[in-house]
Amino acid sequence: MPAAPLAPYDALVLLSFGGPEGMPEVMPFLRRVTAGRGIPEERLAEVAEHYARFGGVSPINAQNRALVAALDAELARRGIAIPVHLANRNSPPYVRDVLAGLAPARLLTILTSPYQSYSSCRQYREDLGVAAEGLDITVDKLPPYAAHPPFVEAVTAAVLASVRDALAARDDTGASATSPGTTDAAAAHSTDAAAAHPTDGTAAHPTDGAHPRQDLALICVAHSIPEAADAAAGRPETGGHAYARGLAAMAETVTAAVNTEFGLDLTPDLAWCSRSGAPHIPWLEPDILDRLDAVAGAGARTVVVAPIGFVSDHLEVVYDLDTEAREHALGLGLDFHRAATVGTDPAFVAGLVDLALARATAARHATDEAQPDGTAIARDLNVLAALPPADCPPDCCRSQRPVKPTRCGREDPR
Ligand SMILES: CC1=C(CCC(=O)O)c2cc3nc(cc4[nH]c(cc5[nH]c(cc1n2)c(C)c5CCC(=O)O)c(CCC(=O)O)c4C)C(CCC(=O)O)=C3C
């Protein structure tokens, strides 16, 4: 390993969306997010109410600070000395302030959005492009990492754990074998039964054809985006739709893992949450609430909702899923379980560090600096080759909006 394994970078920057941390910040935050975006005023008022339920505090910033700390710890564990900073699009610390404080510097950014779309990739590149104007800043980013095996494994592990809980709760209540009582009664019963005997033997149950587990539904969920934004997501020459395709691939992988682990025969099911925008503009569907209606109608008694599109809990997760979708599911008589987000899962964090090392190796390789270890280079470049390019090609995730300066694109200043 070279003496400075993350050279040529001076610092890592975790780049995220941001969120309010108190009621006075909510409306200014919402206006910043939606500036010039044609989001109806009623929608803003509605979303402000969602934040109000949590005292105006989104969990996102605390989660990102925890991720920075976890990255620091993983880097220290590997003996790599490099600072990690948080920078946000819509709340302090703003990208511009962070970059200004670091200049002159060469930075590597880690996006908290693994999937490709305007909102989750190019818009972050614009944030960097606008913020870096007039500053002596060189900046690269990790490639979109939705298909990176450690991330896929961390998401899968969280979904398996939630399905295990869901099956254990149900086997204990017997709710699926008999007619279900009210969900409150079932929940109370579940607590008693769980106290009476441990529930970790669920996976050992034989799955004969009569076993009632097929009334378990697994719904993977991601943030909806306009259909037009999905059509333009990723490289145009690969046909667009990189956002929905990346999520469909993840849904397929986790569902296959659940089927194997628990002897089930579930079909991948992908739904969307947090639609906004004008009603006449089509966004990705079905909405999670409509899918809950459908699975309840088809006989499901237990639903596991897996937020595969989010790396950490934020308002879409704690409101749109844990509050709204949960209430909706309970109203339909469904037992509701929500899989954890990857958060600071050690495999996820280690995977990000692996990718940063690979990106640094590629950067050194590209500039023809001394290459002490050819094997490591080949291995690192191999990791990157399996993912979309870290430097986005022209027109990747393009939008109809006014052109802004970008970074981390093939044609951009580094
Ligand atoms: C793909 C995607 C992600 C995932 C990738 C990523 O993580 O970046 C994401 C994340 C997030 N979205 C968030 C919040 C909001 N998103 C909004 C609006 C929008 N999101 C969009 C897309 C995405 N959004 C789009 C196409 C819009 C329409 C307006 C526009 O085209 O820009 C609005 C406006 C009100 C509303 O309409 O809901 C809010 C408040 C928060 C923070 C939550 C918190 O505070 O915890 C986070 C992490």
Ligand SMILES: [Fe+2]
């Ligand atoms: Fe959003």
